[in-house]
Amino acid sequence: MASKLSYQLRNQTGAAIRRFLLHRFPNSSAATPSLLGIRCFSYGSSQTVSPIDPSASSPQELPQPRTSPKVELGAASASTSSSLKENELAKFAAISETWWDSDGPFKPLHVMNPTRLAFVRSTLCRHFKKDPCSARPLEGLKIVDVGCGGGILSEPLARMGATVTGVDAVEKNIRIARVHADLDPVTSTIEYCCTTAEKLVEEGRKFDAVMALEVIEHVADPAEFCKSLAALTVPDGATVISTINRSMRAYATAVFAAEYILRWLPKGTHQWSSFLTPEELVLILQRANINVKEMAGFVYNPLTGRWYLSDDVSVNFIAFGTLDSA
Ligand SMILES: C[S@@+](CC[C@H](N)C(=O)[O-])C[C@H]1O[C@@H](n2cnc3c(N)ncnc32)[C@H](O)[C@@H]1O
Ligand SMILES: [Mg+2]
Numbered sequence: 225m226a227s228k229l230s231y232q233l234r235n236q237t238g239a240a241i242r243r244f245l246l247h248r249f250p251n252s253s254a255a256t257p258s259l260l261g262i263r264c265f266s267y268g269s270s271q272t273v274s275p276i277d278p279s280a281s282s283p284q285e286l287p288q289p290r291t292s293p294k295v296e297l298g299a300a301s302a303s304t305s306s307s308l309k310e311n312e313l314a315k316f317a318a319i320s321e322t323w324w325d326s327d328g329p330f331k332p333l334h335v336m337n338p339t340r341l342a343f344v345r346s347t348l349c350r351h352f353k354k355d356p357c358s359a360r361p362l363e364g365l366k367i368v369d370v371g372c373g374g375g376i377l378s379e380p381l382a383r384m385g386a387t388v389t390g391v392d393a394v395e396k397n398i399r400i401a402r403v404h405a406d407l408d409p410v411t412s413t414i415e416y417c418c419t420t421a422e423k424l425v426e427e428g429r430k431f432d433a434v435m436a437l438e439v440i441e442h443v444a445d446p447a448e449f450c451k452s453l454a455a456l457t458v459p460d461g462a463t464v465i466s467t468i469n470r471s472m473r474a475y476a477t478a479v480f481a482a483e484y485i486l487r488w489l490p491k492g493t494h495q496w497s498s499f500l501t502p503e504e505l506v507l508i509l510q511r512a513n514i515n516v517k518e519m520a521g522f523v524y525n526p527l528t529g530r531w532y533l534s535d536d537v538s539v540n541f542i543a544f545g546t547l548d549s550a
Contacts, residue, residue: 262506262519262543307420307449312442313394315493316373320396323374324404332488333376333438339522339531340437340542341380344464347518347544348433351462360385368431368456370421371439375401379411381435389415389431391424421452433462437542440467440505441498447508454512459549463514466522466542470499474539502537514545 322328349356352365363385369378372390374397382388382405392398398418405411421436434453443449453463468478475496482488500508506516520533522540531540 262516306445307422307443307452308393309442309444315490316442317394317396319490320374320394320400323376323397323400329488329490329493330374330376332482333373335529336522336531336540337376337380339533340377340466343520343533343542343544344377344381344435345384347464348462351544351546352432362386365432366430367433367435368421368424368429370434370436370453370456371442372401372416373397375405375411375414375416377435377437378414378416379405379408382411382414386433387413389417389429391417391419391421393418393420421449421456425452425455429456430458431456431461432458433464435464437464437466440465440500441494446500446505447511450508450512450514454509454514454547457514457547459547461547463509463545463547464542465505465509465545466540467505468494468499468540469538470496470501470504471538474499478539502541502543505543509543509545513548515548516543516545518544 319329323330325331326334345356345361348354348365349361354361354363354365361384362381365386367381367386367388369375369381369388369390372378372392375390378388378390378401390398390401392401395418398416401414402416405414405416421434434457436449436453440446440449450465453465457463468474479494479496483491483493502519506519509516519537520542521535521537522531522542523534523536524531
């Protein structure tokens with residue numbers, strides 16, 4: 225009798241936990257790049273690439289854009305930008321002084337930088353037939369870094385020889401980026417501007433490669449944002465996007481642990497519901513005519529304190545795509 229009762233209790237508790245998780249994480253994803261039919265990035269080796277059939281990979285409804293209250297944003301706010309989510313931008317404006325403090329709130333980006341640069345260099349060199357081992361492998365490429373913040377990515381891209389434009393919707397970020405880049409003649413060539421992707425589109429700007437790393441989870445309308453990224457890209461040009469998966473693991477690690485336990489990021493930095501699953505990102509990009517060809521996950525090793533590339537896209541992931549020329 226007692227064991228029957230305890231069995232029932234365990235069953236009910238299990239069901240309640242399952243109900244809670246399903247309610248809290250309705251669309252969480254367990255995708256891997258190969259399940260999505262995308263080549264998984266790995267040093268040296270390559271696996272099959274089979275383009276995704278948009279009608280077949282039809283994940284669910286995409287998250288809908290939300291509106292947010294107005295805050296002061298500088299020049300970027302002059303445009304009728306669809307990508308601006310003002311409460312998100314206010315968070316970055318509040319900590320803009322700390323962009324280059326490698327132990328500050330942007331420490332995770334600083335620590336992750338070599339790993340994501342390895343992906344960027346490798347995919348761009350493969351696509352544009354450049355030598356990844358040369359000192360300036362991105363020489364000759366015009367690259368825009370959308371949501372560049374203080375320039376953590378823009379600067380190494382310039383050092384790799386690219387002609388870089390960095391744009392951010394927060395004026396203070398651009399000021400910090402400018403001051404820091406001017407410390408070195410190579411990075412002082414970067415064109416920094418407080419604006420948005422959609423404003424650059426209005427101005428008719430085009431780039432060989434468009435970067436938006438850790439930005440899409442902070443914009444108002446990811447689908448419109450991707451359309452702007454596509455419109456900035458030359459035919460057969462490249463797009464690289466990194467973000468956080470809307471998975472249970474991401475909630476536990478990238479939000480709960482990173483913000484509340486380890487205090488790597490200020491509390492409230494990320495809204496879990498604004499994350500995209502890899503399937504959603506691929507679909508949104510496909511609708512913008514960008515074909516995702518390579519994808520990788522970033523995995524943190526607490527023993528070494530480093531990030532490495534992996535096919536585990538369950539938390540942080542990065543995607544490389546090209547703009548259909550047709
Ligand atoms: C997490 S930071 C990433 C910075 C940089 N991409 C990196 O990875 O080092 C996100 C940045 O995107 C900017 N941002 C957010 N929404 C934007 C938008 N709609 N247009 C331009 N910049 C935006 C923020 O101001 C912030 O600097
Ligand atoms: Mg983020």
